[in-house]
Amino acid sequence: MDLQRFAAGLFAFAVVAVGAGSSVASGQPVPARPSAPSTVSAVPRGEVTLRLGQEAAIQGKDLAVRYLRVVSDSRCRPDMTCIWQGEATLAFLLSEPGRGESTTAELHSGPRTGPQTTSFAASRVELVSVGEDGQEATIRVG
Numbered sequence: 001m002d003l004q005r006f007a008a009g010l011f012a013f014a015v016v017a018v019g020a021g022s023s024v025a026s027g028q029p030v031p032a033r034p035s036a037p038s039t040v041s042a043v044p045r046g047e048v049t050l051r052l053g054q055e056a057a058i059q060g061k062d063l064a065v066r067y068l069r070v071v072s073d074s075r076c077r078p079d080m081t082c083i084w085q086g087e088a089t090l091a092f093l094l095s096e097p098g099r100g101e102s103t104t105a106e107l108h109s110g111p112r113t114g115p116q117t118t119s120f121a122a123s124r125v126e127l128v129s130v131g132e133d134g135q136e137a138t139i140r141v142g
Contacts, residue, residue: 039064045142047128052135055093062098063121066142070134071106078132087113088130090137094120107139 042048042056050056055066071089076082087110095102107127108114117126128138 002094002095011017031083042141045140047138047140049136049138055140058123058141061123062096062118063123063141064093064095065125066093066095067139068093068104068135073130074107075109075130081104085110088134090127090130090134092125092139094118096121135142 037051038051039055039057040048040050041059043059044061048056050065050067052067052069055064059065069090071091073088074086075088076084076086087108089106089108092105092107093102094105101121105118105119105120105125107118107125108115108116109127109130117124118124124142126140126142128140130137139142
């Protein structure tokens with residue numbers, strides 16, 4: 001009987017000790033849930049820089065472009081010497097909110113591996129540049 005109580009007490013202590021390591025029990029802040037992407041306004045034929053997850057609403061058009069993710073990135077890092085500059089491939093969500101139409105497109109930072117532009121909703125979307133860490137992308141919508 002005493003052995004069962006001891007084992008039950010040891011189990012309860014282990015559960016409390018493991019729980020104490022969580023961010024709530026330790027007093028550390030709990031990370032916030034990701035919020036909805038922010039939207040910026042962009043003019044047709046102008047350039048706009050989007051942060052990862054951010055969306056551009058094109059003025060005067062039923063068109064929005066959201067920077068979804070970095071698909072691949074073989075670009076040469078600033079602290080390295082490379083024979084080939086490399087390219088980044090980024091995914092974008094193109095949508096016509098008023099019509100409920102959307103598609104995804106992968107755009108490339110250079111011409112070697114794929115397109116730098118795509119067409120959607122009678123507009124041309126071009127990847128102009130990619131930030132060093134891939135967190136920002138500059139596009140032009142015309």
